[in-house]
Amino acid sequence: MIDRSTVIGLLATAGLLVWVMYAGAGFAVDVFWRAPSLALVVGGALLTTLMSFSGARFRSLWGVLRNATRIRTRPAEESIVVLVALAELARREGLLALERRVKAIDDDFLQRAMHLAIDGVQARTIESVVQAELEGIEQRHTAGRGMLESMGKAAPVFGMMGTLIGLVVMLGRMEDPASIGPGMAVALLTTLYGLMVANVFCMPLARKLAQRSSEELLAKTIILKGVLAIQAGDHPWIVERKLSAYLPADRRGGELLRGLRDRAGPLGSEASAAPAAGPPARGGAGCRDLVDAA
Numbered sequence: 001m002i003d004r005s006t007v008i009g010l011l012a013t014a015g016l017l018v019w020v021m022y023a024g025a026g027f028a029v030d031v032f033w034r035a036p037s038l039a040l041v042v043g044g045a046l047l048t049t050l051m052s053f054s055g056a057r058f059r060s061l062w063g064v065l066r067n068a069t070r071i072r073t074r075p076a077e078e079s080i081v082v083l084v085a086l087a088e089l090a091r092r093e094g095l096l097a098l099e100r101r102v103k104a105i106d107d108d109f110l111q112r113a114m115h116l117a118i119d120g121v122q123a124r125t126i127e128s129v130v131q132a133e134l135e136g137i138e139q140r141h142t143a144g145r146g147m148l149e150s151m152g153k154a155a156p157v158f159g160m161m162g163t164l165i166g167l168v169v170m171l172g173r174m175e176d177p178a179s180i181g182p183g184m185a186v187a188l189l190t191t192l193y194g195l196m197v198a199n200v201f202c203m204p205l206a207r208k209l210a211q212r213s214s215e216e217l218l219a220k221t222i223i224l225k226g227v228l229a230i231q232a233g234d235h236p237w238i239v240e241r242k243l244s245a246y247l248p249a250d251r252r253g254g255e256l257l258r259g260l261r262d263r264a265g266p267l268g269s270e271a272s273a274a275p276a277a278g279p280p281a282r283g284g285a286g287c288r289d290l291v292d293a294a
Contacts, residue, residue, distance in 0.1 A: 006068060061144075072216075085236075096118060109133075130224045137217065155197040221246065225246075
C-alpha cells in the first residue's frame with residue numbers, strides 16, 4: 001500500500017519549490033535547470049555511496065526507495081487482534097489445534113513463531129530464535145537507511161564542489177564581463193541542487209525508513225510476546241493487556257479491537273464465536289467480549 005504521507009510530502013515540497021521559482025523568474029524558470037550541475041550532484045552522491053557499500057547492498061537501493069514510499073507492516077493493533085483470537089482458540093481447543101488455523105494467517109513471521117510454540121519448543125529457545133531474526137532485520141534496515149544517509153551527506157558536498165568549480169571558471173574569464181552573471185548562476189545552482197537532493201529527498205526518506213523500522217520491530221516484538229503468552233496458557237484478556245502495553249495510551253482499550261475483527265480475517269471471527277472458560281475478574285468472558293467491548 002502506498003504511503004500517502006510520504007508521496008504527498010514529496011510532491012507538495014516539489015510544488016512549493018517550483019512555485020517559488022516561478023514567482024521569482026516567471027516563465028523563464030529554465031534558468032534553474034543546468035544538467036551538468038545536477039549530474040555532478042546526483043552522480044557524485046551515488047558513486048560515493050557505491051564506494052561506501054558493497055555492490056550487492058548498493059543494488060538494493062531501488063528496493064530501499066520503494067520501501068520508503070510503501071506501507072508493508074501489519075498494524076500492531078491487527079496483530080494483537082489475531083493473537084487474542086489465537087489465545088481464545090488455544091484455550092478452547094488446545095495449542096496443537098492451532099496448526100491448521102495458523103496456516104491461514106497472512107503473516108510469515110507470526111506463522112514461524114507460532115509453529116515453534118506448536119512444536120513444543122521451549123519459550124527461552126523461541127525467544128532466542130526470534131530475537132536473532134529481529135536483530136537481522138534491524139541490521140538490514142540500518143544498512144539500507146545508511147545508503148540514503150550517505151547520499152544525503154554527499155549531495156551538499158558535491159554541490160559545494162560544483163560551486164567552487166564554477167567560481168574558478170568564472171574568475172578565469174573576468175575579461176568578459178558578460179560571462180560573470182551566467183557563471184555565478186551556474187555556480188550557485190549546483191549548491192541549490194545539492195541542498196535539494198539532501199534535504200528534500202534523501203534525509204526525509206531516511207527518517208521515514210527509521211520510523212518504519214521502529215514500527216516493524218515493535219509489531220514483531222508484540223508478536224513474539226503474544227506467542228510466548230499463548231504458549232504459557234494465558235487468558236485472552238491477559239494476552240490483550242500484555243500486548244496493548246506496547247501501544248500508546250490512546251490506542252489501547254476496547255476501541256483497539258472494535259472494527260478490527262473483520263480485518264483479522266476468518267480466524268478472528270471463528271475465535272469470537274464461543275466464550276472461554278474461566279472469565280477474568282474484569283468480567284470479560286473471551287475474545288467476543290474483547291472485540292465487542294465499548
